[in-house]
Amino acid sequence: xxxxTALFFxxxxxxxxxxxxxxxxxxxxxxxxxxxxxxQKNRIIMIIGEGLVFFVLLLLGLWKIRNSIQKEMRxxxxxxxxxxxxxxxLKTPLTSNKLYLxxxxxxxxxxxxxxxxLIQQAIxxxxxxxxxxxxxxxxxxxxxxxxxxxxxxxxxSEQITQIVSKWxxxxxxxxxxxxKNISAKVDLFIIETVLHNLLENAFKYAGDHPKIEVYLKKxxxxxxxxxxxxxxxxxxxxxxxIFGKFIRLGNxxxxxxxGTGLGLYIVKNxxxxxxxxxxxxxxxxxxxxxxxxxxxxx
Numbered sequence: 692x693x694x695x696t697a698l699f700f701x702x703x704x705x706x707x708x709x710x711x712x713x714x715x716x717x718x719x720x721x722x723x724x725x726x727x728x729x730x731q732k733n734r735i736i737m738i739i740g741e742g743l744v745f746f747v748l749l750l751l752g753l754w755k756i757r758n759s760i761q762k763e764m765r766x767x768x769x770x771x772x773x774x775x776x777x778x779x780x781l782k783t784p785l786t787s788n789k790l791y792l793x794x795x796x797x798x799x800x801x802x803x804x805x806x807x808x809l810i811q812q813a814i815x816x817x818x819x820x821x822x823x824x825x826x827x828x829x830x831x832x833x834x835x836x837x838x839x840x841x842x843x844x845x846x847x848s849e850q851i852t853q854i855v856s857k858w859x860x861x862x863x864x865x866x867x868x869x870x871k872n873i874s875a876k877v878d879l880f881i882i883e884t885v886l887h888n889l890l891e892n893a894f895k896y897a898g899d900h901p902k903i904e905v906y907l908k909k910x911x912x913x914x915x916x917x918x919x920x921x922x923x924x925x926x927x928x929x930x931x932x933i934f935g936k937f938i939r940l941g942n943x944x945x946x947x948x949x950g951t952g953l954g955l956y957i958v959k960n961x962x963x964x965x966x967x968x969x970x971x972x973x974x975x976x977x978x979x980x981x982x983x984x985x986x987x988x989x
Contacts, residue, residue: 706748781820781823783816784816784817784819784820785820787812787813787816788813788816788817791809791810791812791813791816792813794809795809795810811861815861822887822891826888826953826954826957827953829884829953829957829961830936830953830956830957833957833960833961833964838961838964840878840881840964840965841878841879841880842876842877842878843876843877843878843879844874844875844876845874845875845876845877845879845882846872846873846874847873847874847875847877847882847907847914847916848869848870848871848872848873848907850879850882850883851867851869851882851886851905851907851916852867852869854882854883854886854887855867855886855890855905858886858887858890862894863894863901863903865890865903865904865905866902866903866904866905867904867905867906868904868905868906868907869905869906869907870907870908870909873907873908873909873914875914875985875987876987876988877965877985878965881961881962881964881965884957884961885957885958885961885962885983886905886918888954888955888957888958889917889918889954889958889981890903890905890918891954892918892954892955892979892981893918893919893920893922893979896920896922896923896979897920897921897922897978898921898922898923901920901921901922902920902921903918903919903920904918904919904920905917905918905919906919909987912986912987913984913985913986913987914984914985914986914987915982915983915984915985916983916985917980917981917982917983918980918981919974919978919979919980919981920974920978920979920980921974921976921977921978922977922978922979923977923978924973924974924977924978924979925971925979930971933955933971934955934956934958934959934969935956936952936953936956958981962983965985966986967983967984967985967986968983968984969981969982969983969984970982970983970984
């Protein structure tokens, strides 16, 4: 149950206690005025007034309970989707690596280039598994407030180039549109984690022939960077939820795209923790655009 709901019921409890005291006071007062001409009138007013207050509070309480139940049900569905996706995502690379190792073991006559290809594929699957586990651990640290910032001055133009180059190996080429020699005091772990997750998101949803752009620019004391793709974009009705935990579009059992639904949740929370801002925009002519704004502190 969320804090707002809990606070409401605490207030309601205090109110009930105060009303017992109030009713006790009025019973004593009315008992002394039982022969008074205004006794019946005062009694009716008191009953009607208190009844209306209790009725309104009852409706508010039912409304809050209903909202809490609906939120819990939505969260439960997302958690079930998360478990389904994690089970699949864990099983896939493990099964692939098992197959590669069995092939190397059984086919001893394989030539060296063929062996290297199988080994490289196993390493790629292992890296994907490692990245997913790291995302889960990062989400856990966010939930438990165990993240710590480590600011240092970096050449962002060079760092982003290196991160993109490392990510694009064995994937696709990324169009870099970076102003040169832009330096800033940042936490490099957060920059790398955010950029990696945004690239993964773009790669998954950019279509069969993904085109991805990473940009970086500076205007006075404002640094803007982000990731654009030319996929289908995000439907209007889902835009408000894209940074939520376990959020993935579509049915988990029939989904084609890989992932756990933690990527954009991690991105949003890391960016906010870093003191920056992230905005989702519709890319032109199509696709998604995640824009990050960093204010240089003087």
